[in-house]
Amino acid sequence: MNVLIFEWKNFGIEDICDAFKDMAIKYKCISTELMRERKNEEFDNIFENEMSIKYDCVFTFNYSPVISNCCRRFNIPYIAFIYDSPLVSLYSYTVINPCNYIFIFDKTLYLELKNAGINTVYYAPLAVNTDRITRQLNEADTNPAISNLCNKYKCDxxxxxxxxxxKHNLFDRLKNLPPYVSGYLDGIIQAQLKVYGYYFIEELLKPDIIDALQKSVPAEPNKDGVETTSYLYAYYFIARKLAELERKDLLSAVSKQFNTHLYTPNATPELPEIINCGPIDYYNHMPYVFNNSRINLNISLRSIRSGIPLRAMDIMGCNGFLLSNYQADFYDFFVPGEDMAVFESKEDLINKCDYYLEHDNERRQIAANGFGKVNEFHTYKVRLKEIFDVVF
Incomplete structure (x- = not known):
């Protein structure tokens, strides 16, 4: 088999290439930002030039309309493995191209599209390169520099x-809204913060609310897509504001009681008790963070309606202990309390942090169980075999 990969700064691209190598699959990987365009003649020319070589399929992380149209033109299967949410390109008219095999990690979104008659979508949870991570973690036994790094990352x-x-995130750009609209948005945001497992914001954005938002910061759906204006406001404006408010609230509560490290790009003066360590490199440092933190939190974007986020899979793939908010898809593959843990509220989060920090052996066993399941059922080699079984 010979696979043509297009990518642009995707998490996991090195891991997917490692999996192809281990599976004795030939591949060529091309990095180009043009793949993010919906239409682009320059990209079309790049693709056409590659078609002088015989490829069995094209692979990308996330979905690219311009690639789909090229694959339709040359009658070659297009495999898109989705890890982002929201992803507005999934509402492009091109998703129905018969060349498409779109694997979506969020079962609720998959079912929504499938039940709408989109027959090119499939469900596939995300994956981890446990071989690479295990090699990295084992280096701590023989490499003093790595051992010191692990000690640096130890925390509760x-x-x-x-x-x-x-600064100037989309929601905060909404200025001069009528008091009724501001109050309405605050109300539905506070209500959503109390509910896990069902994202209801989009259906509550009624026409008068949408009109007011449009007057403040216009949001225009793509002309070659079926996404609605309410979708754009719900998933790109409000969902991210929800994440800001929720993460600040939960991490403030946790850091007041436990030694807490935060790895994030921006300063957080609003969290004075937390230790903000800045951003962390995905490949070279993050495995040591997850492995050496006694408890690793997953606080999902609400736009991920039921799926298991990549962060959560990565934590378990690093033999780390995962404590996550409720996501329905966990229950298809993992047993809370045995393979990972789930919190249902801020109070429950604090109680479970306290409990698992006091019960070291139980916490370590849960982390080991989670790693065992990821290592057996959720590696890239396992997932690629499942994907290829569908496509070929």
Missing amino acids: VAFVGSMYNE
Whole structure:
């Protein structure tokens, strides 16, 4: 088999290439930002030039309309493995191209598209390169520099991820809204913060609310897509604001009681008790963070409606202990309390941090169980075999 890969700064691209090598699959990987375009003649020319070589399929992380159209033109299967949410390109008209095999990690989103008659979508949870991670972690036994790095990352609780507190984020650009609209948005945001497992914001954005938002910061759906204006506001404006508020609230509560490390790009003066360690490199340092933090938190973007985020899979793949908010897809593959743990509220999060920090052996056994399941069922080699069984 010979696979053509396109990528642009995707997490996991080195791991997917390692999996192809281990599976004796030939591949060529091309890095180009043009793949993010919906239409682009320059990309079309790059693709056409590659078609002088016989490829069995094209592979990308996330979904690219311009690649799909090229694959349709040359009658070659296009495999898109989705790890981002929201991903507006999934509402492009091109998703129905018969060349497409779109594997979505969020079962709720997959079912929504499938039940709408989109027959090119499939469900596939995300994956981890446990071989690479295990090699890295084993270096701590023989490499003093790595051992010192591991000691640096030791803490009670850690969170790796964006705080969505950038200046001029989309939601905070909504200025001069009528008091009724501001109050309405505050109300539905506070209500959503109390509910896990069902994201209801989009259906509550009624026409008068949308009109007011459009007057403040216009959001225009793509002309070659079926996404709605309410979708754009719900998933790109409000979901990220929810993440900012929720992560700040939960991490503030945790850091007041436990030694807590935060790995994020931006400063967090609003969290004075937390140790903000700045951003962390995904490949070279993050495995040591997850392995040496006694508890690793997953606080999902609410736009991930039921799926298991990549962060959560990575934590378990590093033999780290995972404490996550509720996501329905966990229950298809893992047993909370045996393979990982789930919190249901801020109070429950604090109680479970306290409990698992006091019960070291139980916490270590849960981490080992989680790693065992990821290592057996959720590696890239396992997932690629499942994907290829569908496509070929």
